[in-house]
Amino acid sequence: MKYYSTNKNTSEVSLKEAVIKGLAADKGLFMPEQINKFEPSFFDTIQNLSFQEIAFAVAEKFFGTDIPSEKLKEIVFDTLSFDCPVVKVTDSIFSLELFHGPTLAFKDVGARFMARLLNYFLGETGKQVNVLVATSGDTGSAVANGFLGVKGIHVYVLYPKNKVSKIQESQFTTLGNNITALEIDGTFDDCQRLVKSAFLDKELNEELLLTSANSINVARFLPQAFYYFNAYARLKERGILNNKELIISVPSGNLGNITAGLFAAEMGLPVKQFIAANNANDVLFNYLQTGKYNPKPSVETIANAMDVGDPSNFVRILDLYHHSHNTISEKIKGFKYSDSEIRKVVKQVYSETGYLCDPHGACGFEALNQTLAKNQVGLFLETAHPAKFTETVGEIVGATNVPLPEKLAEFMKGKKISRELNRDFSEFKRFLRTI
Numbered sequence: 001m002k003y004y005s006t007n008k009n010t011s012e013v014s015l016k017e018a019v020i021k022g023l024a025a026d027k028g029l030f031m032p033e034q035i036n037k038f039e040p041s042f043f044d045t046i047q048n049l050s051f052q053e054i055a056f057a058v059a060e061k062f063f064g065t066d067i068p069s070e071k072l073k074e075i076v077f078d079t080l081s082f083d084c085p086v087v088k089v090t091d092s093i094f095s096l097e098l099f100h101g102p103t104l105a106f107k108d109v110g111a112r113f114m115a116r117l118l119n120y121f122l123g124e125t126g127k128q129v130n131v132l133v134a135t136s137g138d139t140g141s142a143v144a145n146g147f148l149g150v151k152g153i154h155v156y157v158l159y160p161k162n163k164v165s166k167i168q169e170s171q172f173t174t175l176g177n178n179i180t181a182l183e184i185d186g187t188f189d190d191c192q193r194l195v196k197s198a199f200l201d202k203e204l205n206e207e208l209l210l211t212s213a214n215s216i217n218v219a220r221f222l223p224q225a226f227y228y229f230n231a232y233a234r235l236k237e238r239g240i241l242n243n244k245e246l247i248i249s250v251p252s253g254n255l256g257n258i259t260a261g262l263f264a265a266e267m268g269l270p271v272k273q274f275i276a277a278n279n280a281n282d283v284l285f286n287y288l289q290t291g292k293y294n295p296k297p298s299v300e301t302i303a304n305a306m307d308v309g310d311p312s313n314f315v316r317i318l319d320l321y322h323h324s325h326n327t328i329s330e331k332i333k334g335f336k337y338s339d340s341e342i343r344k345v346v347k348q349v350y351s352e353t354g355y356l357c358d359p360h361g362a363c364g365f366e367a368l369n370q371t372l373a374k375n376q377v378g379l380f381l382e383t384a385h386p387a388k389f390t391e392t393v394g395e396i397v398g399a400t401n402v403p404l405p406e407k408l409a410e411f412m413k414g415k416k417i418s419r420e421l422n423r424d425f426s427e428f429k430r431f432l433r434t435i
């Protein structure tokens, strides 16, 4: 399958090139030239398939012409070494728990898939690749752990100083090996800008093979479609969807996760409506209301993985729906929540149902709670384990109610090693030229 740029000012490339380059030469994001649909009958019996089997069927629709079937199966099965279960929260609202992977957030799925795919493509060339990744918290840990020890790849994680939680930080600053943490004196948007500038810098790209592992990379965001299909199967298996419409609510920042869901729907997954739940960073929310897209600097919130002022995957949504605001605002409903609203939701859901949401998932839950009709079932993506935000969540429901999972405690024991840099591209470039 070929991949084109959303800017349409450069020629189409192969999957291999799209994965290694990350960003298209004209600064656009890569899109698959076609979205292969499932037959409607696939959904009649989907509940008989396991998560891995469903994921492999989805992967074949995207990557089947580029990777031998057996190899693709190995990559998919190896990526999904953990489950993404659907858990009942209320009679009509279910949580899709995406936090059972190594770093307890949904980004493990895309990061693990991308590491394995890149390793497969590099196996052919024998080249050394440098992965640059900007993170507002969870991407860095997922990518660092997904790529840890993978031969021929070195990962540079750029993160905003003092703006990620201690637990998040420990997951990419304590690994060593082929992982280097860069602590940037700036915001997440600064980190993202530095990474984008590096990809577009001619000199750097002549000297180094650079690639991105942000959700702009097709190998990161497309595999996120896997768990939407699986969630549908698991709900159907339990008879929950009988004559009901499915509404899926996605806590949204850079919009990679929801874009993968929209792709799943284009492939035939029966979803009535998507919800993009924002925190105070409401650029998408405003676009959905007004048709005007006005990026602005991000503001800090307690759902910090969604503190994004100019979501990179927005252009993919525009492209997918041919820039029609009408279509986009039909497919996606927007909601936004302030920090105090998020706190209230975490507290209330916990006291009424016993279910502990993290601050991101809480936005997803509350949007369903406010909008769900009688004949509808709501599924929200619980994008991270609440203990990843133990400072905030502990304060809301009491620290003793937020035990630290073993996996996280292990990271906290490691020694932090990071390199501090300011937010100027010239300094970042100087650093890269010394590696």
Ligand SMILES: *Cc1c(COP(=O)(O)O)cnc(C)c1O
Binding pocket: 105, 106, 107, 137, 138, 139, 215, 251, 252, 253, 254, 255, 256, 257, 258, 305, 306, 360, 383, 384
């Ligand atoms: C990254 C992240 C998000 C936002 O996902 P996008 O794909 O960037 O929209 C939401 N919640 C958590 C916990 C995250 O780590």
